[in-house]
Amino acid sequence: MIDTHAHVYASEFDHDRDQVIQRAIEQGIEHILLPNIDLDSIAPMLATEAAYPDLCRSMMGLHPCYVNADVKQTLEQIEYWFTQREFIAVGEIGIDLYWDKTYQAEQEMALITQLNWAKSLNLPVVIHTRDSIDQTLALLKQEQNGQLRGVFHCFGGTVEQAKAINDLGFHLGLGGVSTFKNGGMDKVIPALDLNYLVLETDCPYLAPVPHRGKRNEPAYTRLVAERIAELRGLSTEYVDQFTTNNAKALFKL
Template sequence: MIDTHSHIYLPKFDEDRAEVNRRAAEAGVKAIFMPAIDFDSLGQMNKLSHSEIDFYKMAGIHPCDVESLPDDFEEQLFGLCSKEDIYGVGETGLDYYWSTDHVEEQKRSLRLHCKVAKQVQKPIIIHNRESTDDVLDILEEEQDGSLTGIWHCFNGTAEEGRRAIGFGFHIGIGGVVTFKNGGVDTTVAQLPLEKMVLETDAPYLSPTPKRGKRNEPAFMKYTAQKLADIFDLSLEEIDTKTTETAKRLFGI
């Protein structure tokens, strides 16, 4: 399995990161992709290693960290994302849940991330919270045939999911698909499995039956099993299909 979205580098894992990684490897996780929160995230990512897991870095600024972008932001972002050891751009996107004080700057940031992603030809990771229409409109406007990426923590409608897939995006399936009464499982069932990848968003959004606890990559097996149940496939088939999709998307 490949965890396409994990903040395993955050301080919440400092005390037991080795054990967390060991459990991930035992659960079948072979690779972990790490989206950045800000430019300082890369320094934290560089400290990670584990003999049985490959770690892949991404660079960007989370929308909740966007207030005012420096004049040289695009130049800085391009400089980081063009490096060979950076495999994706983000996470970026829009978040209207925590604050709507900096909406225009969030939109500007998202567009700049899209521009850089197209320049470096790497996937972009999209965060979306209570901002679906604006996110999809911007991504569709920015799509020139070369933009690709993941709608992280998908919880939209089937129509919204099909729209994103239609202009080249993949759907990140995380713990919310396991939540009772959430309805995400019903929506996911209406979308093509070949456009889905697995993720955790660790340390956030733990799947059932670990809901309420700190999330970690090993818990992705519960999400994978839920996806297997939805599509009436074996866990091995889900692992294989989502892993192949992630490898193609990130070029590994």
């Protein structure tokens, strides 16, 4: 089992990270993929990867919520890291129209810039699309040259949006929202193409039921797999194997 999206380097884990990692291992988690957020998250992310090198793998990118008027300079500093070492993906990148639309144009520019990095580096991308799935899809259709691949992380959209994402060659990251009774995903998940699904937590956020509202952690990836299995009439082991194989192929793990 692979948690394809975990901020386990966040300060919320500073007091018990070893125990969190141990619980993940006990639940069968083989890899934990770490998306970067901004310039300040790089050091703790890389330190966490160095502390658990067999388990954790880092991405590099600029999260849309941290895009501002200085975005060009920030992107230059983020891009520099790709000359220093290897990363498994460009992420987390995207468009977020939930909190603030002030810098929407800058967010779109940052996304296109980072998609171009992914093309030149032949890396997958991990995309954040809060209140922006359709806008992001439109932009990706323009940019897709057959090289772009990756994950729409924390997917909470419709069956139609899922198909459009898959048609572009992209996967869907399913996490805690899949377990929420009022999330609407119980109607969507049975119709999704298993070949394009990967598991994630987005910890410390969006803990699945029965931990909703509490701190999330990679061990809870299993709860997401169990919910998908329940909704599809499959075994958890089958969902685990399928999504693990998808993640390994996409991220070359």
